[in-house]
Amino acid sequence: MNHATPLLSVHNLQVQFFMDEGIVQAVDGVSFDVFPRQVFGIVGESGCGKSVTMKAILQILEPPGRIVKGEILLNRNGSTIDLAKLNPNGKEMRDIRGAQIALIPQEPMSSFSPVHTVGDQIIEAIRLHQPVHARAARQIALEMFRDVGIPMPEQRLDEYAWQLSGGLRQRAMIAMALSCHPRLLIADEPTTAIDVTTQAQILRLLRKLQEEHHTAIIFITHDLGVIAQMADYVQVMYLGLVMEEGPVDAIFHAPKHPYTQALLRSIPSVHSTPRVNLPTISGSIPHPFNRPSGCPFHPRCPQFIAGKCDKHIPPLRSVGGVQAAACVLYHDVEVPR
Amino acid sequence: MTGTNHLPSQASTHPSAQPLLQVKNLKKYFPIQKGFFRHVLGNVRAVDDVSFFIHEGETLALVGESGCGKTTTSRCILRALTPTSGQMLFGTPDATRVDLAKLTRQELRPLRPQMQLIFQDPYSSLNPRMTLFDIVGEPLLVNGMTNRRERVERVAELLRLVGLRPEFMQRYPHAFSGGQRQRIGIARALALHPRLVVADEPISALDVSVQAQILNLMLDLQKRMNLTYLFVAHNLSVVKHISARVAVMYVGKIVETAETTELFALPKHPYTAALLAAVPVPDPRVKTGSVELKGEVPSPANPPSGCYFHPRCEFAVDVCRREAPAYRERSPGHFVACHRADELKLPGIA
Incomplete structure (x- = not known):
C-alpha cells in the first residue's frame, strides 16, 4: 500500500474560523494520505475538526472559516493538483466536486431539495459532469438506484425526498454521490441519523459498492463501532489535532495514545457485563475558545505530566512500527512526511 | 482510572412484592383525520396492546427503532398523553394501587412529584433565562417549599449529588457543557424524591467520552436512592449496561x-x-x-x-x-x- 501513489494527500492543513470573539483553530496541522481503494476513517467527538477537514477538502467551508495553511493534493491522471489553492467557486473546483470527490452528508433529509424530485436532482448532478442527454442521464440514475438496492426505482425517481424513508433517502444520496463515478467518496457520519438495522444495511451497501467501483472512502464518524467495522486505516482526532493514527487493528487492539485508550475503555459494549460502572474520562471537551495549552487532552489525561504536557504540543511520532501517536510518552522518531 | 465496582445484581423476580408500575394492555392510537369535519380515516397505532411491569429499584429498558412507540409509551405513563385504553397501575407509598390511565388532572396532581422525566436533549430542556437555582428549585417551589433558604440548601444538596459544585447555582445553563447540563436535568428530576424516573434517551445527545460519566451517575444514584428507572433507548450497548430487564418494541x-x-x-x-x-x-x-x-x-x-x-x-x-x-x-x-x-x-x- 505504501508504494502506491496516494489519491489524496493532505499536508499540514490548518483551518481557522475568524469570529467576532476571536479566532478558533478548528483544524491545526492535519496530514494524511488516502490511497486508492482504501477506507480511511476519521474518528473523533464533536469539535475535533473531522467535519471541518472534510469541508476544507471540498472547499465548502462556511464564511468565517478559511484554510490558512497547508496543501490538499489530489492526484488526477498522474498529475497532482492543490485543491487548497483553487478558487472555491471556480470552474476547476466545481469540476472536481461531485465528479472526482463526492460527498455523502450526515442528514439526507436536509441535503435533498424538498421541492424537486429526487430523480431530477440526480439527473442534474449527472448532466453537470457528463455530456449526456436528459434521457440517458435518467437511465444512469435508474441504474444507480438499482445498484444501491432501492425497490421500484422508476417510481422512486419521481418522488420527493420527504416521501422516502430515512434508509431509502440515504440510499438515494449514495446513488447520487456515486452517479459520476468519483474516485474518492467522503462519507460524513452517513449513518448517524438512521436506525441500527438500517445502518447495518447502509454499511454493507457501502462496502459492496466500494469493492465494485474501487472507490476510496474517507469515513468520518464518532461511532467507534462503525469505524471498527468499516475502516482500513484510522485517524483519531481531538480538538483539531491528530492524536493517533494507524491500521484499524492496531488502533483497537494496541492503542497507544491515552485518549484513544480511555475512549475505547469508556464506551459501553454489547459484550460488557451489565450494571458495572464504566471507566470514564473525567471532565468534558473544552470550548474551542479556551483550548488548553500544550496537548489539548492534558486536563483530562490520566497520564498527565506537569510541566511537559501543558507546555508543548507533542508531534505525531511513530510508535510500535505501524502506528503513530502525538504524546510525550513516546520519544521515537518523528513520522516522516 | 476508576476501578470497576460491581453493583449488587438486581433480582428480577419479586414473587411477593407488587410491582411499582404495572402496565396492562396499553393502547395509544392517534386518529388520521381529513377534511373540514375531520372525519377519521384510520388510526396510527403508536402503542398497540403493550403490557409490562417494573419493580421498585429496578431498571427496565424499552428498546426499539425510531417510530416503534417507545417514547409514546413513556409519555402515556407520565400522562403527558392520555392513553386510548389500558391500565397503568402505580403503587403508591401506602400500598394501594391507582390506575394512572383513569385519573383526572386534579387527581394526578399529588402523584406527579413521584414520576419524573430526564430528557434527551440537555440543550433544549433547560431554560436559558433561568439560573441553576431557578431550574432545580422550581419543582420544589411549585410543590410548596416557599422558604428560599430551605430551597437553596436543597438545591445545593442536589447539585452535589449529581457531581456539580453548589457555587454554580447562580450561573445560567449556557456556562455548562452537554454532560454538565444533563447532570442539571438529573438534579431537577430528583428534586422531589421521585419513585419512578423515566429517562428518554438520556445520553444519546452527549459526546462519547461523556456518556460513560452520565451512565455511571445514573447507576450510582439508583444504588444510593433506590430509584426505579424506565430507560428508553435505541442503543443496545447502553441498554445492556444500565438495565436489569429489557423490553424490545417493534411497531407499537x-x-x-x-x-x-x-x-x-x-x-x-x-x-x-x-x-x-x-x-x-x-x-x-x-x-x-x-x-x-x-x-x-x-x-x-x-x-x-x-x-x-x-x-x-x-x-x-x-x-x-x-x-x-x-x-x-x-x-x-x-x-x-x-x-x-x-x-x-x-x-x-x-
Missing part, C-alpha cells in the same frame, strides 16, 4: 421481554436477534452484520397482517402471515410474542 408492540443477560445471550424473537446482530462492535476482528435484516419498518398506520415482523423475518411461516402471535411467558421472566419462539435457536451475544 412489545415482542420480547427478558432479563438483560438472558435477552442478549438467548434471544427468542427473530427481531431481537437481528437487532443484536446489527450493532457494530468496536472490534475490527469481530465482523458484525452477518444476519441482514431486509426491508423497512412498516408504518404503524398500516401494519402488515399477522405478526408485524413477518415480511422481514427469515423464519416466517404461514401462521405468521395469518395470526398475530400471543405475547406469552416461555420461561420464567422471559416473555416472547412469536409463533416459533420455542423451536428457533437464535444467535445471541455473550
Whole structure:
C-alpha cells in the first residue's frame, strides 16, 4: 500500500474560523494520505475538526472559516493538483466536486431539495459532469438506484425526498454521490441519523459498492463501532489535532495514545457485563475558545505530566512500527512526511 | 482510572412484592383525520396492546427503532398523553394501587412529584433565562417549599449529588457543557424524591467520552436512592449496561421481554436477534452484520397482517402471515410474542 501513489494527500492543513470573539483553530496541522481503494476513517467527538477537514477538502467551508495553511493534493491522471489553492467557486473546483470527490452528508433529509424530485436532482448532478442527454442521464440514475438496492426505482425517481424513508433517502444520496463515478467518496457520519438495522444495511451497501467501483472512502464518524467495522486505516482526532493514527487493528487492539485508550475503555459494549460502572474520562471537551495549552487532552489525561504536557504540543511520532501517536510518552522518531 | 465496582445484581423476580408500575394492555392510537369535519380515516397505532411491569429499584429498558412507540409509551405513563385504553397501575407509598390511565388532572396532581422525566436533549430542556437555582428549585417551589433558604440548601444538596459544585447555582445553563447540563436535568428530576424516573434517551445527545460519566451517575444514584428507572433507548450497548430487564418494541408492540443477560445471550424473537446482530462492535476482528435484516419498518398506520415482523423475518411461516402471535411467558421472566419462539435457536451475544 505504501508504494502506491496516494489519491489524496493532505499536508499540514490548518483551518481557522475568524469570529467576532476571536479566532478558533478548528483544524491545526492535519496530514494524511488516502490511497486508492482504501477506507480511511476519521474518528473523533464533536469539535475535533473531522467535519471541518472534510469541508476544507471540498472547499465548502462556511464564511468565517478559511484554510490558512497547508496543501490538499489530489492526484488526477498522474498529475497532482492543490485543491487548497483553487478558487472555491471556480470552474476547476466545481469540476472536481461531485465528479472526482463526492460527498455523502450526515442528514439526507436536509441535503435533498424538498421541492424537486429526487430523480431530477440526480439527473442534474449527472448532466453537470457528463455530456449526456436528459434521457440517458435518467437511465444512469435508474441504474444507480438499482445498484444501491432501492425497490421500484422508476417510481422512486419521481418522488420527493420527504416521501422516502430515512434508509431509502440515504440510499438515494449514495446513488447520487456515486452517479459520476468519483474516485474518492467522503462519507460524513452517513449513518448517524438512521436506525441500527438500517445502518447495518447502509454499511454493507457501502462496502459492496466500494469493492465494485474501487472507490476510496474517507469515513468520518464518532461511532467507534462503525469505524471498527468499516475502516482500513484510522485517524483519531481531538480538538483539531491528530492524536493517533494507524491500521484499524492496531488502533483497537494496541492503542497507544491515552485518549484513544480511555475512549475505547469508556464506551459501553454489547459484550460488557451489565450494571458495572464504566471507566470514564473525567471532565468534558473544552470550548474551542479556551483550548488548553500544550496537548489539548492534558486536563483530562490520566497520564498527565506537569510541566511537559501543558507546555508543548507533542508531534505525531511513530510508535510500535505501524502506528503513530502525538504524546510525550513516546520519544521515537518523528513520522516522516 | 476508576476501578470497576460491581453493583449488587438486581433480582428480577419479586414473587411477593407488587410491582411499582404495572402496565396492562396499553393502547395509544392517534386518529388520521381529513377534511373540514375531520372525519377519521384510520388510526396510527403508536402503542398497540403493550403490557409490562417494573419493580421498585429496578431498571427496565424499552428498546426499539425510531417510530416503534417507545417514547409514546413513556409519555402515556407520565400522562403527558392520555392513553386510548389500558391500565397503568402505580403503587403508591401506602400500598394501594391507582390506575394512572383513569385519573383526572386534579387527581394526578399529588402523584406527579413521584414520576419524573430526564430528557434527551440537555440543550433544549433547560431554560436559558433561568439560573441553576431557578431550574432545580422550581419543582420544589411549585410543590410548596416557599422558604428560599430551605430551597437553596436543597438545591445545593442536589447539585452535589449529581457531581456539580453548589457555587454554580447562580450561573445560567449556557456556562455548562452537554454532560454538565444533563447532570442539571438529573438534579431537577430528583428534586422531589421521585419513585419512578423515566429517562428518554438520556445520553444519546452527549459526546462519547461523556456518556460513560452520565451512565455511571445514573447507576450510582439508583444504588444510593433506590430509584426505579424506565430507560428508553435505541442503543443496545447502553441498554445492556444500565438495565436489569429489557423490553424490545417493534411497531407499537412489545415482542420480547427478558432479563438483560438472558435477552442478549438467548434471544427468542427473530427481531431481537437481528437487532443484536446489527450493532457494530468496536472490534475490527469481530465482523458484525452477518444476519441482514431486509426491508423497512412498516408504518404503524398500516401494519402488515399477522405478526408485524413477518415480511422481514427469515423464519416466517404461514401462521405468521395469518395470526398475530400471543405475547406469552416461555420461561420464567422471559416473555416472547412469536409463533416459533420455542423451536428457533437464535444467535445471541455473550
